[in-house]
Amino acid sequence: MAELRQHALACLARRDYSRAELRARLRPLAADDAAVDEVLDRLESERLLSDQRYASQRIAARAVRYGDTRLRQELRLRGLSDADIAAALPAAGDELERCRALWQKKFGSPAQTPAERAKQLRFLQYRGFSHTAISAVLRYGEEA
Incomplete structure (x- = not known):
């Protein structure tokens, strides 16, 4: 022991x-x-x-690059309960702002063709951002 x-x-x-x-x-x-x-x-x-401390630290380290869906999935795979995940997730900040910052860093300008738009969409989906956040960011890029 x-x-x-x-x-x-x-x-x-x-x-x-x-x-x-x-x-x-x-x-x-x-x-x-x-x-x-x-x-x-x-x-x-x-x-x-402490599972709560682990969840908080993991989210703080990865929230800049990933959306809420991906963070939730990773924590579940590591054996954390939904209650621990829900308690730690608000510390990640606003998902829309994180999605917009990542899009700006990676692409910086709106898509000129449907193929470019699809590429941007797939990238953000792979990173685990919600459809709502992705749609708002891509619309924002077209308006900018």
């Missing part, structure tokens, strides 16, 4: 992990899942492991 805790602390010293990620890293080292859960519960009670 002490070895599991030491390994967990070594992982957390490098970066924050979600509970599910850390469980996956510790599981091969443990004899049973109960020992892993006990270590994780203790780390949470000592506030060394």
